[in-house]
Amino acid sequence: MRLTRPPTIRQFGQLQIAPEVQILDLDVPTSRGAHNDVCLSRGSLDKILSDMVMVVPCKDEALGIIRGVIAAIPAPCVVLLVSNCRRGRGEGDVEDQYTQLVDLARTFGTYGRQVLTIHQKDPAAAAALHDAGMSALLVDPLPTTTTATGDDTKQPMVIRNGKGEGMVLGIAVAAAFCPGKRYIGFVDADNFNPCSVTEYCRAFAAGFAMSRAAPEQEDTVVRLKWSSKPKIRNGRFDYVSEGRCSQVVNAWLNRLFVLFSGEQDNKRDSTTTGTTKPLITTGNAGEHAMTMALAKKLRLAAGYAIEPFHFVDLLVRGDMISQGPRDDDGVDCTPSLLPLDRPVVVRQIRTLSPHYHRDSDDEHIRSMWAAGLGCIYHGVARSQQDGSDSGARLCRDMLAYAVRHDGVDKATGKLPCPRVYPPVQTMSVARFRDGLALSLGKGSENGQTTVDLEMCSVFAWTEFDGEPDVNESPRPLASCDYQHMHR
Template structure:
């Protein structure tokens, strides 16, 4: 794809709205040779980059009693790697249109070797799962999902979250031009490649929207969009000193979002949905109103607008539909927004007063709002809906890819073994940090496809270094349970997480490093004052990794400079080194606890945390393993008191020996003891775990 280079943009706090960019070439060929430079006016996104996004994208296809031939054409335009999710609200009475739609999709999927999710908006099982998951705002008085465009779109977002896709796009099924459908999906993928933020939206502007009025007439844009855009732009202009016309896609039915953005937005019912998406972004993230989601604020939100080459040709549903169902709700969500000042409201009132049929209606009705989909408990939804998947996935009975029950799922009565291990003193030598004597055991685990989860005081960077060296692809727990890092696409079913870090989805359990440092500074100052005023306490020296250089950490820990640098990159804990008599040390530790922090001793250093818990992290991760793999049996390998919560939580705790060939004494339920210090003990433990499988 070749697209115009960046156009002017408007910035409202943390929200960036990009001007419309025209597509110049729909197929730009293979990547250009290095010596062939693109024009400054052109930006190219190669086919591989577009394909990579399409594999992570679901396309929602809402349909309600549309022409089936037109529907078939729309299906043919969806890129092969996109997951199709058909949300139907069609008649199931004398003529079962929904059955006909399912038959068409099933035949299409069989011929093209792909899959789709097809559901009816009034499906009682879906409604039950949504109710159980705590999202009743989507349901009507009859307990079923309400009719309406917005409700169908939100259902599509939920199913996209369930499928594990990262992007969700919306394409209407009344489009007469399959090539336009194909182009929309390419716009979505191109836009996400160009976006800098994980919280992004791509909105498509039709270059022409032709109408059949005698001869075919190509009209630039639509009537409702022109009016909605005018008032959106006036609202944005009212927040600054300069007038703008940046918004051109206020009613863009063809649009897409990253799922991280989609699940955070508030939606307006019916045809107010597209305009409300823009308003929700401005209300939640621009900073004009108080911001609650700091993570989104740090990354920012981007709205990208692109102009098509293909025209958009669809059935004309009449003027009354445009005014009552589309224009009035669109302007209502602007009018009733807390961002709208009196000038914005007055312009909308004047606009509606000039429209035939609305001029004598003084009230602008409130649009019903639906809270963000992330309010829903996705794990509960997944647990309920799992058994109904064969009815929803087409072709019938062919559950494949990320939607399918994975082939590695144990059959009834079997269980999958999951191994949690400490690093220092267990997998790694307590003296040299070497894992060489454990390499054969690690190969055995890989051959048996058993997950090996690092659960250590080490940072994300430290653990990732060892995982890359050893070729381990499983989740891992950092900083004594401060966070769980899960590789994207590792689990089949989606789950709630707090942030994205590179290729990982992160579940955060502990207090942030910044807050820990602030509280720790206060606690240490209080402790030092008490020690100075105590006649019985002796001298004490306290230092932490945050106050030390990389070279100092290297000398103190015997880590090389690279490892020392990674050890300093703490996110949920602080490493503290204390030198002093027992009484003075206890005074320091008491003040740490009195200030609401916790500590653990790893043999050389104290790890100070706020809410971190290896055991809690393991419980969270175990639920994800069970949800995706069925029955599991967990093993925990450790060597010190710092591993107690891990060993207490797993089904089978195993202790390896410490230097001096002794085991650390701790009260555990049915612990096993293996001979060997560090990686030698690790190897024997792995052999004992695997032998029953032979």
């Protein structure tokens, strides 16, 4: 792959941000670059991809779309599907898409692909998270219900809804069942152009390959900016360079980094960045990857705040923003934060491929940028104990913008304060792994059939030589030894 040479990296304490670079060639026969570009060999990228888990959060996307995404992920990667789709529960109910998703994983497994699936509402996963010390991710059990025989039945705990919550689960599963992997990436499931997914994965590898130090000495985040988001207008494609949500979130993130750079901030209510090329162009990057060590260290925000919150948490952990007291209307389940123990470099890469996905209405876009601004607003607000005029002004301007564009919570009049979950490293990954593995093979439980329990399991496939025996006792997984897992 050939890319433009990275410009000078900007330093913010332990956090270092590299301005955007652009992919020039997807494949080149040489590793010798010119003075203004960088060439990376196919072998170097494949080596990194073989060390990567690719998480695909999915909900109710068409099975054919998800199939295309899996097919486009390079074969050396482990694929982890974290689904929160609706479950069919009997005759006349909706078709059980998750059962189909597991069958799809099995099909890929027959050809040597490593594909795991887990459902976000799997009670076994919730119980394992609770036992491992990650109860913040769970919804309290529903009130006790009375069965037809008069017996009281307590409903099992479940993991909360939300993209961020699914990604926390994905990191936990990857850390537990793929402990030798050094990188983890995330790609959205609603991608109508599968070939672009291949580019995204190789771009992740390129970002890691450009790192100056090994993952044990320097953490890296790779965030992708699509070349465009095509829209059909008047019967023609309009190649929009930046999405509606990204325009808002990127602009305010850039103002945040101006605050910490010591530069003059002369903007008040503008979502434009002027003539100067912006530092942050990937505030809402759904396609991103990072070293596994960093993924386990970061706090993660709920829902659509998860991607922009990466920047806020890195600033906090890099000692650029003080943690401060917890907001009364916010939830931060982390009692204390450890500072970054080594540098973190954020690399931003612009792709060649345009990104085609399902369109969202204005209300959905508004909720997305409001979640992004909310994590910036409340993150900066916590640091204003010293009476910083520039920080206070940024918060005032951001709130005023949100009020004018209907982005505030109507009940509080404030930007939404995201729920923030503790890092995966604060839980016992070994206990989570053992708890989930022990739940396999139990047969009928909690009124569910054996088949249903099987469909709620984590599946790891490299070879598939026949139907799994549901009566066989579960076997523990050795490190990176992908065996059949079933109940």
